[in-house]
Amino acid sequence: MLGLTLREEFQGRRLKGTAIELANENKTGATQIGAAKFLDITYPTADVVAAMEAIGPGHGQPVVLIGERGQGKSHLLAALYHGFNNPDVTSGWLKGWGVRLGQPKLGEIELRPKTHVISESLHRQNYKFLWDLVFDRHPHGSYIKGKWEAQGDKRTDIPGDKLLVELFQHTPTALVLDEFQTWYDGLTNTKQFPWRVWAFNFIQILSEIAKEHPELLVLVVSVRNGETEAYQQIHRVNPRQIDFKGPNARRDRLRLLLHRLFANRSQVPEQQIEATIAAHVSEHLRLAEAAPADHQRVRVDFVEAWPFAPHLMTLLEDQVLVATQAQETRDLIRILADVFKSRDVNSPIITAADFRLDDDKSGIAALLDSVSNQHHASLREKAQRNLSAVLAAVKDPAQNVPHLADIVGALWLRSLAINNTGAEPAELHVDITRSKPVDDNFFSAELSTIVENSFNIHQDGSRLVFREEENPQAKLIANARNDRLFGDGPDKLNDRQQLAREVRYVIGGTESAARAFRVVVLGANWTDEPWSGVEEVDLPAHWDDRIPLLVVPEPPDRVDARLGIWLKERLQRHRNAVRFLLPRDASENLFYDRDLLVLARAVLLAERWKTHNPEYSKLHTKYQRELRGILKRRFDRFAILATWNFQSPSQCTFHIESHRAEGAQIPESVDGLVSKNLFVSEDFDALVLAAAQQNESVGRLLRELQEPRPGGEDCIPWLGETLMKEKLVKICARGEIAINLRGMEYLQVRGGEDEETAWRRMRGKLGTGKHLDETYVLLPQAVPHSEGVLPPQQPEVPTRNDGAGGRLPLWPQPPGADGIPGPSVGAGPGPISTPPGGSIFGGGGATTTVRQLSTAGATSALNLLGKVESWGITPGTQVEDIQLKVANLTGAQLNDLLKKLPDGITYELTLHKEDR
Template identity: 60%
Template sequence: MLGLTLREEFRGKRLKGTAIELANDSNTGATQVQAKAFLEITYPTRDLLKGIEAVGPDQGRPVVVIGERGLGKSHLMAALYHAVNDPVSTASWLESWAVTLGDSSVGKIALRSGMKVIGESLHRQRYKYLWDVLFEHHPQGAYIQGKWEGQGEGKTDVPSDKLIVELLEHTPTMLLLDEFQTWFDGLTNTKQFPWRNWAFNFIQILSEIAKERPDLLVLVISVRNGGSDAYQQVHRVNPVPIDFKAAGNAERIQLDRRRMLLHRLFDNRLQIAGPNIELLVSNHVDEYLRLQEIASSEQDRKRSEFVECWPYAPHLLRLLEEQVLVATDAQETRDMIRILANLYKSRGEVVPVLTAADFRLDDDASGIQALLDSVSNEHHRTLRAKAQQNIISVTEAVSNHTQIAPHLQEIVGSLWLRSIAVGNFAGAEPSVLQADITRSEPIDGNAFQVELATIVENSFNIHQEGAKLVFREDDNPRAKLMAYARNDKLFTDGSDQAQLAKQMRYVVGGTDEVAKTFRVIALPKSWQTDPWSPLEEAEHPERWDDRLPILVLPEEPDHIDQRLGRWLKDHLQKRRNTIRFLLPRSGTINAFLDRDLLILARAEMKAQEWSGQGPEYKKLHTEYQSALRDLLKKRFDRFAVLHRWNFGDPNQCVFNVETLKKQGSMIPEGIEEAITNDLFVPEDFEAFVLDAAADNSPVGKVLRELQEPRPAGHDCIPWMGETAMKERILRFCARGKIAINLRGLEQLQANPGEEEETAWKRLRPKLSFTGRQLDEVFLMEPSAVPATGGTAPLTQVPLNTDTGGLFGGLQPTPVVNVNEPAAGDNPMIPGVGGGIFGGGGAVSGSKPRIPLSNPPTSPLNLIGKLEGWGIGPATQVAEVSIKVSAASGAQLKELLKKLPDGMAFELSLEKDDN
């Protein structure tokens, strides 16, 4: 109407995206088009003018654009790009708006020129290091990069300020970094990869140069909020903040925003005369003022507001801005533009002013679909479906509905839109609905009351709440199910938590392929204090097999290193080095306290239980299960493995925390890839194996030691699983670094001059032993002439002895005397017994032994003492003596029952003479 035309980009059947990119591969980004073309769709808001002034000449402060997604940060930064890159076009644009706005100061804003302008959207993740943006785009970048990298051992982690100043002295630069916080927050920050620290330091260098040498550098960055680490370094130099608040004046913010929206949507909105608009909307405005009982002193201001907002009613814009979009996950301005463009294309030419009644539920093009695309709450979509069903119900129940309810579609559409508002704003009074459907002429009040009553009486989802009418989901399977799921009293048995844990296990390790290699365990809500008792017995550590354990944490630990270190000491007594801890995203609460997750788990569980009541529940089960799994797939983005162990003080433990890029059932594979590529140090593993070969250690002992943390503060070697570790050991054998004695039957070793791959193919099938069989397979240093069979020399097979002389029987188990130590005297075993002539020394060349003892105490304290001495499950000990000063017969019998099978023991005691 009145010749108003949408911009070309909004006229097509499919609305183009309104997101602004500084640059893209198709060269259509905001900084890649001509300044004149870009500025044509740009309204000079106060925030934008503030930014142009801040990057002008004689300004010496960085600029920070602050705002959540969709507010227009990228658009503003693109405008600043053109202001410096093409000051001529920008000056012409400012002068034109100075005339339009009647503000001569706009045309007098000074513009900077003569600078190289570099703009980059960092969320595209094309740069690992921030300085690469400068080095790649600056004409002197390659030279300075080479100069920095050519510093040899003196090269710093971050390019120095002197190098950057030298770069900028060659060509002064304006640097715009869009989505800086998104890029910064995604950086790894570990001891091995301190990339976030480097970026933190480099942005400080840039900030200080921008402040001290504004003639060389103008720095502009965008962040989502001012409390992030990404912003703090720039904040130190007192930047110019642009926060889309128009100096805090609410009326000015609203006026700026509405004018910007209309200018962005329409080619000629400013050319439409105000008196023509006022005449067109007069009937609607008169009825609105009457029905809403607006005071006469306020009516002129309200009429001006209608003219300012046309073709949209101001009460519609307020509804969308203040109630509907804030109830969703919408992207503010960006989604608002899409919704309003679709609404105008559908209804703008047939009504004098657009209201909530124009969101017709029978027409997706009316803005409904654009709105739903922005809505993250499934409730709103369901409510639309219910509203549509109510329309059908009315038409079927009332034969002459076209006469009795001629505004059926408009009333239901308006009520639906107002029902998805937040909190107490949801719903509408009848007078509001009557104002919404008023167009070129007033509607008779009595006829409207009859029409509205007909609609309410024949609908099954419209509820009366005080003076308001509102759509609700009651009286349908979905509502029933969700009401049950929201009732906490019905789940005091913890079944909902068990179901949530089950779904977490399934999402991470539910496929058969994953289950063959990994044991996925979702720890309970009480994981810090009581991790095992709520779980099934098959998931307790003593029942674990050789699969790699992945423990899914329900929450992010507050201090990861200290918390997980203490947890390992308190709740896991062996195989501590095999654990992979799967961590949820930062900022998430405990999954078992997350009401949204619990409700989804409850709904999915109850829908399955009630599936026999009708097919609706089967569909709901599929829907909620899918929704829950989708959330859980996105929940976990990091994992932690032990890096350094400290039994005495678990607070000193250190963990490697790595980012995961894979989701769902791909997480275990992603963990192993990260461990293999980023954490496993082949040199450490090789040194460990070579030391074991020098000691003729059994392979079983080596593998058991690898499953435990390394003592004395050594970095742990990540456990890759028995098969992977055996293959790596066999690789060393194929390279000629070690030899392997196969149970005294065969010695595996690379032949002189044999290629590694040839040796690998020959040797690989021979190391097929597993479990305790590997205790009879020994690592050895390679000999000059490889052995192909026979029995290994006796000195290469460590044995302990039973009692006996020089020719006494051999027994491969330690002797435990519950009263006094037995005196072993086999001279052929190093370090055992007294020697061939009864002396106390060990055979020459044997490893020295460290005597350890502890005063009488409880068994639990003795177990802790073993760990304090560094004695793990694979540690060999000899001459073990456990002394019991006094015991009853029952106690002694109970003690003997608990001694492990497969070992021999000698018993001597003193019995009271009765």
Template identity: 60%
Template sequence: MLGLKLRQEFKGRRLKGTAIELTNKNNTGATQIPAEDFLRITYPSHDVLKTIEASGPSQGRPVTIIGDRGQGKSHLMGMLYHAFNDQTATRKWLENWSDLLGEKAIKALQLRDGLHVISASLHKQRYKFLWDLIFDNHPHGSYCRGQWEGQGDKKTDIPSDEILLELFKHTPTALILDEYQTWYDGLTNTKQYPWKNWTFNFIQILSEIAKEHPEYLVLVVSVREGNTDAFQQIQRVNPVIVDFKGPSAKHDRLRLLLHRLFENRIQVNDDQIEKLINIHISEFFRLHDTPPVEQDRLRTEFIEAWPFAPHLMKLLEDQVLMATQAQETRDLIRVLAALYKKNGQKASIITAGHFRLDDDTSGITALLDSVANQYHAKLREKALRNLEAVRDAAAGTRQELPNLERILSALWLRSLAAINQAGADQSTLHVDITCDIPIDDNAFQVELTTIVENSFNIHEDGNRYIFREEENPQAKLIASARNDRMFKDEEDIDHLTKEIRYVIGGDTDVATRFRVIVLPQAWQTDPWHKMDEKDHPDHWGDRIPLLILPQTPEKKKDLETQLGTWLCKNVQTHRNIVRFLLPRQESTNLFSDRDLIVLARCVFLAQKWKSQNPEYRRLETKYQKELRGILKSRFDRFAIISSWNFQHPENCQFLIENHKAEGNKIPDAIDSITREDLFIPEDFEDFIMEAAPNNESVGKLINELKEPRPGGKDCIPWLGETVVKENIIHLCAQGKIAINLRGMEYLQQEDGETEDKAWKRMRGKLGTGKHLDETHILLPQNVPTTGGASSDPDKPAGTDSTGGQSWKDSANGDAGSAGGKIQDPSIPGNHGTDSGDGLGGSSNPGPGGIFGGGNSYTTHSEPATSALNLLGKIENWGVGTGTQIRSMELKISHLTGAQLQELIRKLPDGMVYELELEKENNA
């Protein structure tokens, strides 16, 4: 990328440590390598130049370097060591940087010459006392130690200022003490071992010598804080303080980092950089709505921070590493080196989005090692599981999420920041994933929404998103609901079905009058296999079945073909009672609608988890309300059979109507439309009037009305048994028919009686069940003139005391009488006969009477075949459940005694049977 070269030490597969030590056992410490090599990785920051100046020949104050771990104190001390020991290399380094930066003051700095340098990293605890360090490493140290120790009883606890002054006069010295505070704070300070007090006094002596005799001693000490006892005695002499917190410290540290990482960063042309990252900068300005007055300054910051985005550097330095007490510059170098190695040759600019959660080589490992915080490691594990959950959800919907990894990675990194800065808003995340190609706002919004909805550890805090270790109940619920692998047993489909049934038929009144059934996905091929047995056709009872279809074709003819074929194949009886509830034409298949499925899953899981966390109870209510709101208006039409064709069910015709209702109002709306608009009273009256002359039972008529009318006739919509009986009573109250109540009472309109009065008198008398089979309708003129219930069950109603019976002649309406036993004409099959008055004929001829009329019968037969084929044949013959059969003969050859017994056991009760068989004699 623009010829940028990472330093050799960072190119290996394993990233070497970046900590600077003055010395180490491998002889690679700052003071153990040539000055030229060490200065090559040193940037002349303000703090470096200030330290060189403070330790120059014209200065007379100790130098105290204050900074937390990893900020570069040791590096600065190593540079100072080489400045004292190798003036030639240091001078060349100053002049080179003076030319590069165009600052003449750099080469004008004066260097001290002729100093003996003693340096030590005190935290390694190689010396108990500072004077041992000095005496052991000074050319005149042995002599001065002898003077001090040879004082006998006059020997002081610490060497005196006179001895030390003699020492430094002999050989002027630069004393460089790194990690002084760490060492000092670990000293014992008891009455027996008051070592801390001794050191406190000794450092005061050194400070005063450095101030009063700078030509003999240069004292440089590093501490972490400026308010500790370790610093107090040095502070008394007004030292030069280098604290890494000056106004230019941050800017210098950025340049120091880039120089430390790259061999030639300063040589890359700014114009080339600006051209390379112009799209990212422009998107940054647009998304953050940056005022024009700020844009030039920010553009300069982008160029100076390249190849890293300045917002990434700020995030790492000011928020992540500081919040986690990492070793700042030292750890930041390691993190940035790993990040650049992974992305430097591909990305025009490196942002927070380039930390890949699922790739340890992207800088993640170096970052986690730096923060050394178990919470953040766990947070990464949570984020990785969220990443997997989103991938699964996207795979289930085949949705493209091109920026998934970068969005989640950027959000995770920003969630490591200090509490009040943790997380990121939408614009920040958008910038984090933008490099050299702009990303459409709408596409990004959709992608981010999908990620948030399917990530159960992302929380919303105002306008910011943030990863947290604790789960977000709503996000977890949605993420789990979108995971198809959690619902392999179709619990989601079952719950959606339950919700639909509740929405349409949940009302108690509706449930008592209608059987709401949601047909499965495979409704056309296998509707009943997985369905509760109570929903099978033979368990519908008296309730009207309202069958809900998952999807319907757009064309009416295709729908009619599907429904007719389905009825013929899957419902064997009472086909006329079925209603089909249809979804809107533009809607997708009920069980393929991803939104509905996810909502149903949310409700199902919330119900399952609400005992663990009360928040799920609230979410159950929320998503259930949303789901039911959609379902209420999803089904806008219904279908009812209009014309039946058993031979060619694909040619059946249906009435398809809009009901204009929602939810549990739909069944009543369908019922109302069927009664008021589809049910034609005249057709019903014609049907009843055709049956009246034949004295048909009410039970038979009801069974016939439950079936589609044969022969292509228009079907009479089924309104339910109660309504049918009420309509029959109304016809009776109007005087159009009479009703024989089980041979015990006749219902008919009385002379001068109004319809309303007759209705009130008759209603509710028809009964139910078997009573309907014993109750018959007849024409009013066929009601006996005298009647009443007979106490003799063998004596027909209406028989007078002489054994005769009177009735109205069906032809002229005159009353007639006959002697002898004459059967009641209101009972099917009982036909009155003359007793022999010489006139002949029948007063109420039955089948085959001399005047014709009555029932007509057609004979059908079928050669020997299977029971299944016979069922098909009798349906072809038009034999329904209500069809009257005068006689039936069933021939069976070659059966066993067991089969015969089983056959007889299955014969219906209430009839008598004649049996004749040929039995083998040896059986």
């Protein structure tokens, strides 16, 4: 710092006391050391000069120093002592300062010739009565004391003025009394011991002698204020008052401080100081928005206060040390000496930011010792915890909050102020500015980070202030930003699960959405561990008939390929039933978006803490509303499978559509778009008709619809079990299929029934669960009636008159057309009736109906069992002429089939064998 050096007494590790003692047992008091040595640490303030003039020859006034403790009264009394006792040295000191300050009148001040001095710090209580001090220290004191005591019955309670005048005529004296008020106020004042009254009368006599015989006695006393009884008698004689409150008192005190602290402060050139602090001063003028007319004055103030910033000196003197137990100048010297020793060697100026909470040597210990205020100490502990909280919460503090300790220290110091408590952001910005400016945007971001992660910083209008009580919002956010509190460990809070819960609520939280859709938020690593962190009830093994809406945490690259591979590797069934909800392009992964995580953490913590403080209930509502407001707009697209390629899933294709909905409206909006734009009714109808030809169960049909169609065919979007069953029943109501309800009832269009009437009659009858596996779809002509299977409708045949009043076909009819059954057509079951007697050629006996039943084509063994059951064949039903046709078998399969044929029955076997 330009070679600036502290005085020797401030350089040690343990700072010596700065209090001035007039005398002590160690002979190191201010009046016991050489005049030159003492005056070397004395600056000629206006008060010092005024006091020196007041004690000169020809001045007939007592001198009274008025000021609270620590303002420099004792120091000034010691300077006056040396002025009386060593006038030559003191005159030389005044002349030297006159040259240095360019004030030659200082050297012209006339001092008394060497005068006997009696000085005492009365608070030491070495003397019970003031006259004892005078008699004890005056060369002629013993004689006058004896003369007073020899008066016998005529002796007065206190020495009279004649005796005192005689005393001072013998040896003119300067009586210098420090802490006069403290001594006086401690005197007893009763009828038995009226010592205060005696002291009051004695000081009155001394004051009058000093006024009337200034050549004999100069009276100099110090008091804390001018309102006490101790001062009243002196005040009657119109003393010369030194009150440390003159127009230049502040500037004088500043110069006194700097002179007292530093051995060579006056030797540092002002030009070098200006260059050193130029950046700081420039930023101060800019941020304080100082008027151009004030710029030069401000620059002068900075140079005069250097190495301390004038705004720091004002803060300490007018706001922190005022109205406390601090002894102003005395304690301020100790504080400033400490902070100077702890400064950064490259720091061009000392500001409030140099009072670092992480370093007790930075003047804070001296400050707390000086003010003796528990509030200040408690607030310091709070600020230290806030400092630790920010360090714990912020990643890479050196990069993101490099001025953390400076800002927190400056804010703490400014929060001790009596008025204008706390600091404007601009003031903190100036405090941390050293040799180069700090970027405004960077500072704003850094300050915001500190405030958000501190829980004792309150916003008071535009000012920030540390307070002992916690700021619920700041504490909540500070903890929410602390990454160490959250994670997957047993002692951690799971912020990702909370975020997933919020997403599920935002999208599927309404009653209607919850009934129809299952919203599942995939994990952060959704491509490799999609079910990590997903609640047990939402895993695929527990899916019910609700449509799965899978929320993808980040926008996939190459959507078709990524989702196709994901379906093959991460989902084993219901691949055609799921719908993917995708976030906006360029969005960050949901679980790595720090802003969203912090909000989710705030919601989680506020929920836990609201039972202890109702303020957290309000914050819970606030941050949950903010988080949900962001989430409901985050997912703007959906994807649904279009074509499937199991062998090469990267070749799968998806329909990707914008749903233009927010929050809870998304599921129904997506469902509406799928139903209206992507569901092709003709494809569904064709699939159902094919199933009817195979007599498939409804349960199997629905399960097949939830899986992709093979062979690159367009997938039929799954609309949910309820809607799919409704569409199935509507096909039945159009007469295109019939439905066998578990062998108990057949759903089929009745004669003369329109589609709407049939739909109202049939809807809601399919059932659910296992019943669907016992319900089959079939063609209408395969429905059995009371006399067999309903025969297919025959076309109307033209006829001619047979000449006998009857009608004959216009042309010959095929067998069976005239009522006589012909051979059965293999593809369609039809009845063959025999006349009475059991023969088509006549005979008696009951009529027997024989039906030929066959499948429409090759199918699986499971389907054959279903067909047999649908044909009404029970264990007791007699069947005959069974033909089972198998296209091809291996020898092993044939042997296995023959082994399972029942015993006691004969079989014929015909096959074609390949010879090689």
